[in-house]
Amino acid sequence: MANISETAVKNIGNVLNDPSRPMKERFRALFTLRNIGGETAINCISKCFNDDSVLLKHELAYCLGQMQDKIAIPILRNVLENKNQDPIVRHEAGEALGAIGDPNLLEILEKYQNDPAIEVAETCQIALQRLNWVRYESNENLSKSKFLSIDPAPPSSEENVESLRSTMMDETESLFERYRAMFSLRNLGTTESINALGEGFKASSALFRHEVAFIFGQMQDERSIPFLKQTLEDIKEHEMVRHEAAEALGSIATDECVEVLKRYLNDPRPVVRESCEVALDMSEYENSPEFQYANTLVTVES
Template sequence: MVNISESAIENIGKVLNNASRPMKERFRALFTLKNIGGEAAIKCISQCFGDESVLLKHELAYCLGQMQDKRAIPILRNVLEDKNQDPIVRHEAGEALGAIGDPNLRELLEKYQHDPAIEVAETCQIALQRLAWVAEDKSESLSQSRYASVDPAPPSSEGDIAKLSSTLMDENRPLFERYQAMFTLRNIGTTESINALGEGFKASSALFRHEVAFVFGQMQDERSVPFLIKTLEDTSEHEMVRHEAAEAMGSIATDECTEILKRYLNDPRPVVRESCEVALDMSEYENSPEFQYANTLCAVEA
């Protein structure tokens, strides 16, 4: 944990929890809190789950999972169990619990692995398999990717792109195994592996398709842009997939991405239009001399 005063953390939390602030500012505050870590940061993040923005609450859960602090478990449990929360938020809470990796979470995740919301059910199934993998392998560091993220599944030991592609698209295989193939293809990072990942947008699972978009955002590779544009422009696509495609385009930050994102700033789906706002801020950051995206600490101390 970074040594920062509690009052400074609370001031960052005020930015996060202020619904009148632009979404891009609230996102920067959230990721600043994630980077700081600790109990005070967790408290500030937890206070925001009553917000109206599904996108923001989804990111709150994601950040709590990435922090891997067991003190966040009661908060995430409550979100997962709250049927009034949007499935996109509940799914991310389930994934976050899997990222924390506490074996005591097995009973909770088993309870929701058949949830009526398919996104929640599939997420809890993957999280359960991650818990089993952690318990069996003890090599949790393997799921710490080169992209500084705690992934829902570790990479596969397979290195052949054709075999990985086959696993990726085999809908008879468990999602956990298909995710392993996905993260391996991400790590390979060649044109062939990127094209294989792009095929993942044809999968039947919206959860799976949204993870493909997330992976492209991590890679920040311009070769994935055509797949992402097609996904964002498909208004029949699930909003969780389109939102992730928008954020990925913000990370890649080409002129083409920026122009496409601007077109969807008034999308009828709040999750999509807010994602485009945040993505354009990310794009601006990527093309600027700014040292750090999560820079709210500097702002509140200025």
């Protein structure tokens, strides 16, 4: 974004870093900073890694990865290496480093590919394979996502749903190849492919199941609601999966989604209840005439 003063960016950063503000306002500020980009925005985001909210810190790392600015690398390295951060936050830092795609990151990702926290280890394994794919096999057509996201793995060139489903659910395959199949199923967007993706919630890896929920949020397809609803309602499910299911329901934003989200606003797990709060705000945005979700620049200047 051009012609935005440093003062305006810092004011948005103040909203992000103010724990007295509702989580939904802080999320909008974060995504506004992501859209603005640049060193000042990155510095504002980095200050927030001392916050108490695991959900917010997870989203900070996600946004830094999506910005693909190498200025963020030292920040993300510190988060990944900090064992005091929740594994959900550290995992997202590892994924963000993979998204930035700098070959100089191979060493740190190799260091944490066997981390005691399985979510972190699996993420670094996938990120390592993504870096190698970018270096040696990158295909421009596969690199571009129609969902405007930097994905942890490029989609497979396979288009047969049954073949993709089989690869996705094959636990002897690498997570990277299974992710590739998952993103191909996303891109197909048929009832058959959505049902195949729904089977992904049966995978043994919580990281994998969380990515299925994230993909359903990108697709914003009502046909995925039964899978997401069941996942959010499963109190035995890993919180990183339930939180992603909540945000996906917020993106789809039907009356049914809103009703389910309201039921979990007081969930005992902070990550889940905060996700439901943010998801309800997303639902409100999706059903409003607002031009954009990341609108904090307007609110701080008005």
